[in-house]
Amino acid sequence: MSRYDPSVIEPKWQEQWETRRPFKTPTDLAELTKKPKYYVLDMFPYPSGAGLHVGHPEGYTATDVVARLKRMQGFHVLHPMGWDAFGLPAERAAVRDGLHPAVITKRNVDNFRRQIKRLGFSYDWDREVDTSAPDYYRWTQWIFLKLYEKGLAYMAEVPVNWCPALATVLANEEVKDGKYVETGDAVERRLMKQWMLRITAYGDRLLEDLDALDWPEGIKEMQRNWIGKSEGAEVRFGLEGRPESFTVFTTRPDTLFGATYCVLAPEHPLVAAITTPAQRAAVEAYVTEAKNKSELARKEDAKTKTGVFTGAHAVNPATGKPVPVWIADYVLASYGTGAIMAVPGHDERDHEFATTFGLPIIEVVKGGADVAAQAFTAPGVAVNSGLLDGLPTAEAKKQMTAWLEARGLGTRRVQYQLRDWLFSRQRYWGEPFPIVHLEDGSIATVPEAQLPVSLPHVDEFKPTTDGRPPLARAGDAWLGVTLPDGRKGVREVNTMPQWAGSCWYYLRFLDARNDAQAWSPELEKYWMPVDLYVGGVEHAVLHLLYARFWHKVLFDCGLVSTKEPFQKLFNQGMILASSFQDARGKYYAPAEIDDREDGAFVKGSGERVKKQIEKMSKSRLNVVSPDDVIRDYGADTLRLYELFMGPLEQVKPWEMKNVGGCLRFLERVWRLVVDEETDASTVKLTDAGPESEPELHKALHKCIQLVERDTLAMRFNTAISHMMTFANEATGAKTLPRAIARTFVTVLSPYAPHLAEELFSRLGGEGLVSVAPWPRFDPALVAEDTVTYAVQVLGKLRAELRAPVGATEAEVRALAEADPRVKAWLDGKAVKKFVFVPRRLVNFVVA
RNA sequence: GCACGGGUGGCGAAACUGGUAGACGCAGCGGACUUAAAAUCCGCAGGUCCUUCGGUGGGCCGUAUGGGUUCGAGCCCCAUCCCGUGCACCA
Incomplete structure (x- = not known):
């Protein structure tokens, strides 16, 4: 071999890593505690049948570079990879191809693993996990039992997305505009008894603990919006001539005097009772229509307000006056109390509704224009509001709430948009619940010692003909259970959603082969939290919120030692x-x-x-497939280009033409060391000390400093540009001391590890460069002794000059004034002011 | 509609905390090597105008647009336009 040939050296070094295991992280605590730790994690992939595209390895390459650098800097690094292997696509492929989902999943996992390994990542493969393996989901079930024991898992009758064509329930994310995204089949709302997780009980903590996390501000904001905390009051409205009452939630109790009507959601339980005979036909028609309206239609109709008067009147507790009660689908049954007080003067939706149906509009907050024309929603000063008159909005809210509380008519209330998590699916390829339904109708848990509850054999991965989930096809041997105490029952036939396995995989990586515990508490204390977590924004809310929720529950159980799992989060941009x-x-x-x-x-x-x-x-x-890029350019070039394209967080286009630039850089590095004719060392390579090329020696240390700084700051594109600059200088140098070349190759190794290993060994390096110590730059070599000053006159650049680093203001000024180019601009003018920025520029401000 | 990102050469992009805009790379152009081409090596390169025998020297303009603050603005402030993403009747 003479030319740089990645197809030869890459397999060679991957084999070396495979046999010598330099990236195996110790499992022994005594060994671990000798060094500081660094846990760098990728969002593990769902192994789809399509294989990787070049978007996947972008984040993986970034974490790998960081992991390699940290390892070289003397950290114990935990850098694992695994598979989020349960999921619907494998199940659908199973139905289509007549294979078991486990077979399809294995095939896909093998392909993903092969593709990922070709990139030369420094994962500790001894910790690989697969969420669909019984020795993994055993512990997912175990965590579910913890949730159940704490009263955080319960069954409830809830509306779900039911797809009649597929005879199964679909997840929200699989439904868009009332249709199943894959096939376009219609989806309808249906009430079903489902497992729910009480994530709402953790709403406040999920919100508050965001503040201390080093996450992109945008992601934190998305989670805050999702949790949707709003503070306000509950107000009870009595009905005129009836014993019942209903409660509304409002964030603006200060506008109660302006509430001129009330609206109930069509699904509100009181609707049938309070409707007057004269209105009954209209109300019933509206309720039926609302029930049958698809999500899509409801969204489209959002522009126009519809509703029907019930005939009933409620009493405004502030004014004592009767107000009409309407029903309308702009009030959602699922939020707040499913009923509102309408203040058309100060709420846009109420205003629109009032205008459509000719309901009265009263101004109760001063500060806007005419409320008859437009709602005024900003804070102002209360008017027409009795005891509140003259109070600013914030104060009026407090007064009104206190007034209501004193009379037992209302109370302070915090409301969340976050709903409890629908946790069961009617699918085969997921974790079975460790739950038994007893003959007496009660629920029992499977004892921990009997976990896992394995997936049973079934003849088909489809729902039963009577619409029960696929697990109902299992034989009685699986379905029928006799508990240790003799009670009999049948197993739960729903399975957990795909999110379950990914809620805790970062913990299993700590101790992946432990068959007695989910993880050892000591290892958890050593490794957690995750120091760097990299993945796409598509998980901004669901995965990251669910995992945080489980983690907090585990924290409350004393099973983990940190409040939050992921200290720093970084989102790579789409390619x-x-x-x-x-x-x-x-x-x-x-x-x-x-x-x-x-x-x-x-x-x-x-x-x-x-x-x-x-x-x-x-x-x-x-x-674009990484396989093709590796075939044409090699894995090191692929890694380099993934990061050189632009900032990791940015969306950026893949340009095959530009990949060649990264290959050229690596070829140039190769030629610095290897003579392409003879395959021996290049003639310019010398055994003289690094001082024999003082300029290059300085450039090297500058390079070490900048690559280290930019890599740790995750500015990989500029780190690479500094290495290119060094390679260009080395190409121009007369000789290349071997020691300089070896150090440079060490610096390059996190980015292009295969090439680095090859050159390191050719340069006589000891052992593997991948685990060599990271070079320290010499501050004395990095320091400049002269700097370039920009000379401005009135803020415009007129000249440049070199001056010693330590030059004083007077010295630099004298140099600048002596420069003929500057003289011409200063000629005959009085200098009003002289600006001196040490090491950078001077500016003459003239009259 | 609301929230969050983002607009810099022909292109991907740099620019530390307000201090020489365009590093590095792609594409392009010129030269060397070669019978020739590719590859490689050396060099040029934001726009525009003037100047010079010239590969010289210089002016003006330029970071989406319009204002402002400042000795000095890609960066800070106000307004506007465009692109992307997320949420969307949440009371």
Whole structure:
């Protein structure tokens, strides 16, 4: 071999890593406590049948570079990988292909593992986990028991997304606009008895503990919105001539005097009772219509307000006056109390409704324009409000709430948008619940010692003909249970949703092969929390909220030692790719296209097509596979380009042309060390000390400093540019001391580990560069002795000059004034002011 | 509609805390090497105008748009436009 050939050196070093196991993290606590720890985690993938595209390894490469650098800096690094292996696609493929989901999953996992290994990541593969393996989901079930014991898991009759065509329930994220996203089949709302997790009990803590986390502000904000805490009051409204009453929730108790009507959700339990005979037909028609309205229709109708008068009147507790009670679908049964007091003067929705149906509008907060024309929702000063008159909104809220509380008419109330988590699915390929339904109708848990409750054999992965979940197809041997105390029952046939396994996998990685415990408490104390967690924004809310919830429950059980699982979170931006589309909208694969300066054309026909940058997808024919990139450029080039493209957090387009630039850089590094003709060392490589090339020696130390700084700050693109700068300088140098080359290769190794190993060994390095100590830069070499000053006159650049680092203001000023280019601009003018920024610039302010 | 990101050369992007805008790379151009090409190596390169025999020297403009603060603004403040993402009748 003479030329740089990644297809030879990459397998060679991957094999070395496989046999010598440099990335195996100790499991022995005594060994671990000798060094500081660093836990760097990727969001583990769902192993789909499509395999990886170049978007996946972006985050993986970033964490790998950090893991490698930290390891070289003397940390014990935990850097694991695993599979979020339960999920619907495998089950659907199983039905289609007549295979077991476990077989399909294994095939996909094997493919993912192969693809990931080709990138040369420094994972500790001895800790690989698979959420669908019984020795993993055993502990998922065990955690569920903890939740159940704490009263956080319960069964309830709730509305679910039911798809008649598939005879199964779908998750919210699988339904868009009232249709199943995969097949377009209609989905309807149906009441079913389901398992729920009481995440709402943790709403406040999930909200408050966000503040201390080093997460992107946007993600924290999304979680805050999702939890949706709002503070206000509950107010009870009595009914005129009836014994019942209903309660409304409001964030604006100060506007109670302006409540001119009330609205109940169509599903509100009181609707049937209070409707007057004259209104009954209209109300019933409206209720039926609302019930049958699909999500889509309800969303579309959001622009126009509809509703019906019930005929009943409630009493405004502040004014004592009767107000009409309406029903309308703009009031949601699922939020607050399912009933509102309507204040059209100060709420846009109420205003629109009042205008549509001619209901009275009263101004009770001063500060806006005419409330008859437009609702005034900002804070102001209370008017027409009896005891509140003259009070600013904040004060009026407090007064009104106190007044209501004193009379037993209302109370302070905090309301969340967060709902309890619907935790069961009618699927086969998920964790069975460790639950038995006894003959007397009560629920019992499976004893811990009997876990796991394994997935049973079934003849088909479809619901039963009478619509029960696939697990109901299991034989009596699985379904029928006799508990140790002799009670009999049948197993729960729902399974857990895909989120369950990913709620705690970061804990299993700490102690992945422990078959007596989910994890050892000592290892948990050593490793947690995760120091760096990298993944896509698509998990901003669900996964990250669910995992935080479970973690807090485990914390309350004394099973983990930290309040939060993920101290620092980083989101990588999506990678886009060019797609080509003709006038009829047909897509073309890049291979069919001649992409030139003057436009893109179909090869053969020469038809002009539109080139655009879009999200990668099969249908757009623009998916880039890492396998292809590795075949053409090598894994090191792929790794480098993934990070050189731009800032990790940014959305950016994949440009195959630019990949070549990264390959050229690595080839250049190769040629610094290896003579392409002879395969021996290059002639410029010398055994002289690094001081023999003082300029290059300085450049090297500068490079160490900058690469270290930028890598730890996760600015990988600039870290790479500094290495390119060094390689360019080394190419121009007359000689290259071996010691300098070896150090540079060490610095390069987190980014391009295969090439680095090869060159390190050729340069006589001891052992593997992947676990060599990270070089320390010499501050004396990094320091400059002269600096360039910019000389400005009136803020405009007129000259540059070199001056010693320690030059005083007077010295630099004298140098600047002596410069003829500056003189010309200062000629005949009085200097009013002289600005001196040490080491940077001077500015003459002239009259 | 609301919230959060983001608009810098032909392109991906740099610019530490308000201090020389465009590092590094792609594409492009010129030169060397070669019979030739590729590869490689060396160099040029925001726009525009003037100047010079010239590969010289210089002016002006320029970080989405319009204002402001400052000796000095890509960066800070106000307003506007465009793009992306998330949420969306949440009382």
